[in-house]
Amino acid sequence: MNPDFLVIGAGVAGLRAAIELAEAGTVLVVAKDSLRESSSEYAQGGIAVALSDDDEVELHEQDTLYAGDGLCDRVAVRTLVEEGPAAIQELIEWGAAFDREGNKLAFTREAAHSRNRILHAHGDSTGREVARTLYQKACSLPNVTFRSYAATTELLVADGVTGAMIWDAKAQREFPIQARAVLLATGGLGRVFLNTTNPEVATGDGVAMAYRAGAEIGDIEFVQFHPTALAVEGAPRFLLSEALRGEGALLRNTHGERFMERYHPLQELAPRDVVARAISSEMTRTGAPHVFLDLTHRGESFIRARFPRIYETCLRYGVNIGTDAAPVAPAAHYAMGGVRTDLDGRTNVARLFAAGEAACTGVHGANRLASNSLLEGVVFGIRAGRAMREADSGTDPCPQGIPQTAQKTRLETDRSLPEDIQRIAWEKCGIVRSAEGLREAEALLEVLAPQSPEGRNMRQVALLIARCALARKESRGAQFRTDYPEKSEAFARHSVVCKQADVTFR
Numbered sequence: 001m002n003p004d005f006l007v008i009g010a011g012v013a014g015l016r017a018a019i020e021l022a023e024a025g026t027v028l029v030v031a032k033d034s035l036r037e038s039s040s041e042y043a044q045g046g047i048a049v050a051l052s053d054d055d056e057v058e059l060h061e062q063d064t065l066y067a068g069d070g071l072c073d074r075v076a077v078r079t080l081v082e083e084g085p086a087a088i089q090e091l092i093e094w095g096a097a098f099d100r101e102g103n104k105l106a107f108t109r110e111a112a113h114s115r116n117r118i119l120h121a122h123g124d125s126t127g128r129e130v131a132r133t134l135y136q137k138a139c140s141l142p143n144v145t146f147r148s149y150a151a152t153t154e155l156l157v158a159d160g161v162t163g164a165m166i167w168d169a170k171a172q173r174e175f176p177i178q179a180r181a182v183l184l185a186t187g188g189l190g191r192v193f194l195n196t197t198n199p200e201v202a203t204g205d206g207v208a209m210a211y212r213a214g215a216e217i218g219d220i221e222f223v224q225f226h227p228t229a230l231a232v233e234g235a236p237r238f239l240l241s242e243a244l245r246g247e248g249a250l251l252r253n254t255h256g257e258r259f260m261e262r263y264h265p266l267q268e269l270a271p272r273d274v275v276a277r278a279i280s281s282e283m284t285r286t287g288a289p290h291v292f293l294d295l296t297h298r299g300e301s302f303i304r305a306r307f308p309r310i311y312e313t314c315l316r317y318g319v320n321i322g323t324d325a326a327p328v329a330p331a332a333h334y335a336m337g338g339v340r341t342d343l344d345g346r347t348n349v350a351r352l353f354a355a356g357e358a359a360c361t362g363v364h365g366a367n368r369l370a371s372n373s374l375l376e377g378v379v380f381g382i383r384a385g386r387a388m389r390e391a392d393s394g395t396d397p398c399p400q401g402i403p404q405t406a407q408k409t410r411l412e413t414d415r416s417l418p419e420d421i422q423r424i425a426w427e428k429c430g431i432v433r434s435a436e437g438l439r440e441a442e443a444l445l446e447v448l449a450p451q452s453p454e455g456r457n458m459r460q461v462a463l464l465i466a467r468c469a470l471a472r473k474e475s476r477g478a479q480f481r482t483d484y485p486e487k488s489e490a491f492a493r494h495s496v497v498c499k500q501a502d503v504t505f506r
């Protein structure tokens with residue numbers, strides 16, 4: 001049976017919205033893999049919130065605006081920092097076990113935060129704890145049902161969005177689901193790049209499907225590259241959280257030299273894009289495929305207790321971070337841009353909403369402040385859920401939708417992702433960009449014709465990144481262009497692109 005509301009994605013944003021929707025009707029949450037395979041599950045460092053005694057929402061606001069490099073939507077930032085504390089208190093009431101020192105919540109510091117304001121859980125499993133809490137809450141609501149291994153392949157469009165086509169990997173069949181309102185909470189797009197910290201599900205499906213349905217895509221050129229992913233041959237690019245540097249970890253090149261003082265006064269705690277480019281430049285200078293991240297001076301027992309998951313995972317790949325510096329290199333990590341929404345998750349397409357990493361509220365501007373994304377998922381998940389609830393006055397008939405594409409989707413059970421797309425995106429739309437490389441990327445991507453839905457989405461997203469990065473003739477936040485190395489006032493605006501029109505700046 002069709003639900004009232006369809007939520008695509010079971011990360012923090014989708015789960016939080018589903019809880020909000022449950023009192024207004026039936027909610028189906030679909031996820032293309034298991035319900036636990038999401039970036040939310042892997043988020044380690046924490047969740048930023050101005051709750052500690054020496055913190056204020058104004059300071060959190062200032063730090064977010066500073067990281068966003070002149071491109072944050074101020075109202076969105078204000079909304080995030082003001083509504084964050086209540087949203088976190090609610091999570092705690094629902095059972096989220098954030099780490100404590102005695103009776104008090106324990107706050108740590110991360111790069112570019114002026115206060116200790118990062119809550120964490122089980123040391124370094126914060127996202128998992130938040131997702132677990134939300135999932136448990138959602139499961140307690142009879143109106144919410146879940147379907148795993150159910151990939152949305154296309155939105156159904158007829159006078160707005162009316163539902164989605166779903167590929168059921170277990171039953172090997174595709175079928176439509178219709179709903180009064182649809183939420184895209186499909187997460188990020190890191191897998192478009194060859195090196196990424198993101199899980200396999202992060203192929204930018206939400207952005208690509210929304211684009212095809214006529215939605216506006218905003219600031220998609222801004223991709224944050226995390227400076228420190230484990231760089232061990234044959235191992236996944238496992239993230240070594242910012243919190244390690246927050247606890248004093250030092251960066252050294254393969255000659256054993258500390259180098260961050262040459263790049264930024266905040267050294268290891270400089271903004272992520274600065275650290276990523278510094279590492280990339282040291283790798284080029286030394287000809288090595290990595291630099292080293294060293295926390296050994298804090299002692300193995302501290303490291304083991306504070307970062308149990310990171311410690312165990314590194315050990316599995318042959319690195320004991322308690323006794324040895326870890327080889328690290330940058331990797332694609334977070335999409336600041338996405339499907340453009342207002343503060344309530346509304347897109348420009350009727351009945352289509354977006355929240356979390358798939359959305360672009362403007363809250364992150366040109367660069368995200370560390371640990372603001374879990375908070376964004378929760379705060380804007382609530383708002384999107386409420387708006388969808390209101391949008392459903394009960395008077396809207398649910399028109400028969402038709403799949404957006406005439407072309408029959410070729411569905412493949414093979415989940416291997418097209419490496420040629422990932423390589424082009426990494427090499428030409430990565431940490432350091434230029435007009436020449438971006439044009440080459442466009443030309444190379446244009447002629448590719450991936451067959452799987454994920455492949456098509458990845459190509460679409462890579463093309464949008466290349467086009468918008470090319471149009472933005474400046475370096476700002478996470479975008480660095482060798483041919484335009486300075487920030488330009490003319491581009492202190494958001495890029496907007498949609499199927500009907502080329503890139504504009506607003």
Ligand SMILES: Cc1cc2nc3c(=O)[nH]c(=O)nc-3n(C[C@H](O)[C@H](O)[C@H](O)COP(=O)(O)OP(=O)(O)OC[C@H]3O[C@@H](n4cnc5c(N)ncnc54)[C@H](O)[C@@H]3O)c2cc1C
Binds near residue numbers: 010186371375
């Ligand atoms: C390794 C790592 C560490 C991080 N650490 C932090 C941190 O410490 N603090 C912080 O604030 N942020 C962190 N982030 C970022 C943060 O985790 C994400 O931005 C956030 O969790 C995104 O939540 P979401 O709900 O939008 O999407 P996700 O949690 O990624 O969930 C996406 C969901 O969409 C589903 N989906 C995708 N495509 C489809 C489709 N076609 N059909 C059906 N379902 C689909 C997926 O199956 C999944 O259920 C980290 C990210 C990574 C990868």
